[in-house]
Amino acid sequence: xxxxxxxxxxxxxxxxxxxxxxxxxxxxxxxxxxxxxxxxxxxxxxxxxxxxxxxxxxxxxxxxxxxxxxxxxxxxxxxxxxxxxxxxxxxxxxxxxxxxxxxxxxxxxxxxxxxxxxxxxxxxxxxxxxxxxxxxxxxxxxxxxxxxxxxxxxxxxxxxxxxxxxxxxxxxxxxxxxxxxxxxxxxxxxxxxxxxxxxxxxxxxxxxxxxxxxxxxxxxxxxxxxxxxxxxxxxxxxxxxxxxxxxxxxxxxxxxxxxxxxxxxxxxxxxxxxxxxxxxxxxxxxxxxxxxxxxxxxxxxxxxxxxxxxx
Numbered sequence: 513x514x515x516x517x518x519x520x521x522x523x524x525x526x527x528x529x530x531x532x533x534x535x536x537x538x539x540x541x542x543x544x545x546x547x548x549x550x551x552x553x554x555x556x557x558x559x560x561x562x563x564x565x566x567x568x569x570x571x572x573x574x575x576x577x578x579x580x581x582x583x584x585x586x587x588x589x590x591x592x593x594x595x596x597x598x599x600x601x602x603x604x605x606x607x608x609x610x611x612x613x614x615x616x617x618x619x620x621x622x623x624x625x626x627x628x629x630x631x632x633x634x635x636x637x638x639x640x641x642x643x644x645x646x647x648x649x650x651x652x653x654x655x656x657x658x659x660x661x662x663x664x665x666x667x668x669x670x671x672x673x674x675x676x677x678x679x680x681x682x683x684x685x686x687x688x689x690x691x692x693x694x695x696x697x698x699x700x701x702x703x704x705x706x707x708x709x710x711x712x713x714x715x716x717x718x719x720x721x722x723x724x725x726x727x728x729x730x731x732x733x734x735x736x737x738x739x740x741x742x743x744x745x746x747x748x749x750x751x752x753x754x755x756x757x758x759x760x761x762x763x764x765x766x767x768x769x770x771x772x773x774x775x776x777x778x779x780x781x782x783x784x785x786x787x788x789x790x791x792x793x794x795x796x797x798x799x800x801x802x803x804x805x806x807x808x809x810x811x812x813x814x815x816x817x818x819x820x821x822x823x
Contacts, residue, residue, distance in 0.1 A: 550591055550701050551728050558676075559727070560589040563705050563720075566672045570665060577664050578634045580712045587706040587717075595698035597690075597721050604649055604688040608662040609695055610669075613680040615730075617723045618695045620702075621665060626716035627709055631661055640712040649688060659686060677730050696723070703727060765800045766809065766820045796823065 567584035574582040606628045610619040623631075628650075630640040635657050650658065666681045673679050696702070701724040709718050797820050799807035809820035 551703070551724050555727065556589055556591065556703065559703060559705070560586070562672060562676065563589065563707070566668060567707055569668045569672060573664050573668050574709075574711070577661075578631065578640075578711065580634050580640055581710075582712075583710045584718075585708045585710075587708050589703065589705050591701055591703055591724055593698065594696040594700045594702050594721065597702055597704050597719070598696075598698075601690045601719065603690065604647070605690070606650065606658060607687045607690060608659075608665075609684045609687070610666060610681045611684045612726060613682070615679065615726050617726045618684060619669075619681065619723075620690070620696070620719075620721040621662065622690065622719040622721075623661075623709075624716035624718070627711060627714055627718070628658065630711055630714040632657055634712070635661070640714060644714075655686060659683060662686065696721075701725070762802050767798045767800055767805075768811075769798055 564586050567586050571582050571584040601622055602625060605625055606623045608621045608623075610621065612619055626644050629642055629644045632654055633642045634640045662683050666683060670679065670681045673681075702721040703724055705720040705722070707718045707720070709716060797809040797811055798805045799809050799820065799822065808823045810823060812819050812821055
């Protein structure tokens with residue numbers, strides 16, 4: 513039997529249909545097709561661990577190369593669009609684009625101007641204590657000198673990555689503006705690695721940008737390396753460390769601290785004068801290991817010997 517719907521029934525049907533459609537839209541998750549090349553957080557963690565080792569190795573290599581104290585500290589590892597990375601860099605600056613055979617794309621290394629001038633001065637035999645001119649472009653001679661500096665970085669980068677994946681990093685070009693290049697698409701995701709370098713008295717940042725899509729191709733190998741690192745037995749690592757340090761030699765001194773004397777009396781001391789330290793013999797001694805107070809001790813003596821008893 514056929515029955516014609518009333519207007520009220522028709523309106524009720526459309527109202528229920530609209531409500532169901534709105535509920536399904538609210539539960540949907542937005543997907544940004546521009547972020548297809550992002551890598552998982554686990555791989556970012558593996559890259560963080562890898563470049564902590566890179567900082568230590570690079571500090572040692574640059575110390576020998578520049579004949580000056582160099583220390584490195586990993587500040588951050590994060591994913592962001594290349595446009596955001598490039599906007600945060602000074603201009604002009606010193607950039608090196610590295611090939612990544614057998615993979616496509618380039619790795620970008622940027623060294624802040626606050627470091628470039630001291631580096632060049634040290635390479636030319638100076639002490640690195642020079643005024644920094646952030647607006648000055650590199651000359652042809654300086655350009656060839658700074659390439660040697662980047663070769664040291666490339667060598668250490670290649671060696672650090674070797675246990676994970678063999679990548680033949682090589683200097684493709686050195687430029688001064690991060691905006692004037694066609695090697696990166698502005699919306700392309702990169703893994704940005706920020707390292708603080710201290711070279712002598714100069715402090716500045718070194719930034720590394722690696723295309724996320726290239727790292728995504730290496731994902732399985734990074735996961736394997738991270739799993740091996742995480743599965744290591746902490747007790748075994750501690751036992752190895754204790755074994756290694758047990759053979760180390762340290763300087764141990766006993767110091768009697770707390771004696772006081774007037775500055776005038778101290779300045780008037782001469783050859784043959786006697787300084788009376790008897791009032792302090794009852795005080796406790798500091799046992800100093802490599803210049804750092806570690807233990808307290810008391811002084812004992814007999815007719816011929818003196819010793820310190822650890823309390």
